[in-house]
Amino acid sequence: MNPIIKPQTLISLQNNPQLIIIDARSGPDAKEKYNALHLKGALYVDLETDLSQKSADAAQGGRHPLPPVSKFTKFLGHLGITPENQVVVYDDKNGANAAARFWWMLRALGHEQVQVLDGGFQAAIDAGFPTNSGAEMPNSTTPYPANAWQLPTADMDEVGQKAQAPDAVVIDVREAGRYAGEFEPIDLIAGHIPGAINIPFASNLDKDGSFLSPEKLKTKYAETLGNIDPDKVIVHCGSGVTACHTLLAMAQAGLQIPKLYVGSWSEWSRNDLPIAPEK
Secondary structure (H helix, E strand, O other): OOOEEOHHHHHHHOOOOOEEEEEOOOOOOHHHHHHHOEEOOOEEOOOOOOOOOOOOOOOOOOOOOOOOHHHHHHHHHHHOOOOOOEEEEEOOOOOOOHHHHHHHHHHHOOOOOEEEEOOHHHHHHHHOOOEEOOOOOOOOOOOOOOOOOOOOEOOHHHHHHHHHOOOOEEEEOOOHHHHOOOOOOOOOOOOEOOOOEEOOHHHHEOOOOOEOOHHHHHHHHHHHHOOOOHHHEEEEOOOOOOHHHHHHHHHHOOOOOOEEOOOHHHHHOOOOOOOEOOO
């Protein structure tokens, strides 16, 4: 299944009884926005509490560590998601935030029928998808039948090694200014992991905010990766969320999904590790 779905295609599927739509907008007022207006039938998920399990110290796993598999599968059961369901998830940041993270987490459990809505919430409204307000009630069921993350991840040690290896690549998807250490709006220290290259996630998008075509995405990443073994490619961002946007783009291009460094810069920068550029 194509990992990205166009709003017009979603409209054609809206009466499919196996369809479950997920609203993954994030931010301090995301739940209020959902209650005020959302795509009809969409169920709300919270990046901070449903798609993460935070530790007391972001040095241990970053700002958005993955929750235990058992907790997430129970949550999926609450949403009514089973292996038979087709899941479409959207946010209001062109899939760059929690929508891509939810997509990755479902794919990491082995669920193939999950897609991110191209252009997000506003694109669906502009296309004429019906909306609703207030709460939507899920058809809750038993926990999703999975017991391990199946997509690859990397830890700090591996990232440090791969970033310096000539036959591997670590991709930092944050905007160029954050990578260059010119500013840091969220974490404590500005800069990047030495040896990591910068391919901002926004470069996966066309001028209208939709994803580039699979052909353009494949060309874009083929130029960067060359003959590097996909198992030696690691993608990260600030806290393991926006990185999933690039993993989604690479899947859209027909490429193997590389490793996700979940802790990302938020973990690395809090562990007294080398930082570039040197201050």
